[in-house]
Amino acid sequence: MFRIGIDDTDSPAGMCTTYLAAVLSRRLKRAGIRVVEARLVRLNPNVPEKTRGNAAICLVAEGSLRVAFHLACETVGELAEMSHEGTHPGVVACERIPPPDFYLRAVRGFCTLDEARALLSEWGALSRGYKSGRGLIGATAAVCSQFDDSTCELLAYRRRARFGTPRSVDRESLFAADSLTFPHTWDTVDRENDIVVCVPHTPDPVLFGIRGERPGWLALAREKVISEDPACEQIFVTNQGTDAHIVPGTIGCLEEGHSYIVGGTVLSLPRTARGGHVCLTLGNGTGTLPCMAYEPTRGFRDIVRSLRPGDRVRAAGSYKRGSLNLEKIEVVSAPPLRLVQPPICERCGKRMTSAGRGKGYKCRRCGGRKDAPEEVIQPRTVSPGWYEVPPSARRHLARPLCRGVREDFLRLPPP
Numbered sequence: 471m472f473r474i475g476i477d478d479t480d481s482p483a484g485m486c487t488t489y490l491a492a493v494l495s496r497r498l499k500r501a502g503i504r505v506v507e508a509r510l511v512r513l514n515p516n517v518p519e520k521t522r523g524n525a526a527i528c529l530v531a532e533g534s535l536r537v538a539f540h541l542a543c544e545t546v547g548e549l550a551e552m553s554h555e556g557t558h559p560g561v562v563a564c565e566r567i568p569p570p571d572f573y574l575r576a577v578r579g580f581c582t583l584d585e586a587r588a589l590l591s592e593w594g595a596l597s598r599g600y601k602s603g604r605g606l607i608g609a610t611a612a613v614c615s616q617f618d619d620s621t622c623e624l625l626a627y628r629r630r631a632r633f634g635t636p637r638s639v640d641r642e643s644l645f646a647a648d649s650l651t652f653p654h655t656w657d658t659v660d661r662e663n664d665i666v667v668c669v670p671h672t673p674d675p676v677l678f679g680i681r682g683e684r685p686g687w688l689a690l691a692r693e694k695v696i697s698e699d700p701a702c703e704q705i706f707v708t709n710q711g712t713d714a715h716i717v718p719g720t721i722g723c724l725e726e727g728h729s730y731i732v733g734g735t736v737l738s739l740p741r742t743a744r745g746g747h748v749c750l751t752l753g754n755g756t757g758t759l760p761c762m763a764y765e766p767t768r769g770f771r772d773i774v775r776s777l778r779p780g781d782r783v784r785a786a787g788s789y790k791r792g793s794l795n796l797e798k799i800e801v802v803s804a805p806p807l808r809l810v811q812p813p814i815c816e817r818c819g820k821r822m823t824s825a826g827r828g829k830g831y832k833c834r835r836c837g838g839r840k841d842a843p844e845e846v847i848q849p850r851t852v853s854p855g856w857y858e859v860p861p862s863a864r865r866h867l868a869r870p871l872c873r874g875v876r877e878d879f880l881r882l883p884p885p
């Protein structure tokens with residue numbers, strides 16, 4: 471048994487590393503090499519050089535490692551977007567699998583090319599970097615990947631003649647596939663916003679992708695989909711939908727480009743900025759943290775807007791340029807609001823006005839006085855619980871709430 475890792479073969483103008491893996495997987499089979507598993511390994515979404523989703527792939531296979539490595543390099547040489555200035559492919563093949571530390575750092579933080587090269591030489595891996603060789607980082611992370619939690623994605627790829635042309639996928643059939651299999655599949659459509667999510671708009675070879683818990687559910691959803699004839703389909707085991715990028719963090723001690731779950735108290739009224747972005751400031755005694763719900767998160771912003779100073783929450787997302795970009799939020803407590811206002815004059819039925827600081831209230835009409843204000847208990851529109859951005863705004867790694875919340879999040883200390 472051995473593993474092949476590939477990364478950084480695509481460009482914004484085309485290709486997709488998962489497609490290259492699907493093609494390679496077929497070539498390996500024809501060469502008598504058994505492909506046991508195809509893994510789609512999402513890495514830190516905050517890496518600035520990523521193309522789209524920062525995805526690397528890993529094929530787990532049985533047979534000749536040298537033949538497989540040769541075929542992998544040949545396929546990369548043929549299909550990778552080599553002429554694009556930002557594309558720097560990497561191919562790794564190894565029988566001895568390094569521990570998952572490198573993968574974990576690549577999904578939660580940053581790794582360097584030197585670190586990847588050192589690890590590959592230490593573990594006697596075959597490797598080839600093209601151009602700057604930067605893709606070796608993702609390829610190394612892919613072969614080291616170990617998933618504590620995983621999901622699956624079925625990807626259907628287009629015929630080459632159709633690359634770059636509009637995709638023909640029947641919209642209603644996708645809603646039908648979702649109705650039949652949700653919550654065991656997710657992110658096929660965004661029902662709340664009436665949007666198809668699983669068909670990309672980029673010029674890459676992907677026709678559509680169905681994400682779900684297990685291959686059986688994907689197959690059930692797949693049967694419903696009506697579309698142009700795909701060239702091939704591949705099921706990947708993946709860390710998508712697992713929150714693998716998120717670690718517990720503390721406000722005031724967050725590192726740029728990492729993703730966290732933090733607890734805190736809402737410090738001020740949420741503000742809606744130009745462009746529809748909503749900003750919420752959390753504090754915890756040691757610091758403050760602006761949290762952003764951007765315009766594409768649509769209805770999720772209403773949840774953020776409904777929070778009030780004093781509410782306690784847990785917020786999860788990526789820390790970039792001094793603020794946390796919200797992916798999900800847990801409202802831990804949002805007690806009814808106690809509002810104080812001048813009382814009503816019992817004689818006139820009119821609201822009194824303040825008679826001055828510490829002097830109680832006075833009726834302007836009859837001159838009647840009262841010391842105590844009127845207290846109003848205002849119920850809240852938001853209830854305690856978890857809330858997430860809609861499927862159309864979800865990051866690949868973000869765990870949808872239909873899968874439940876990561877178990878260790880439930881054991882975090884109260885915010």
Ligand code: ZN
Nearest residue numbers: 815818833836
């Ligand atoms: Zn009065």
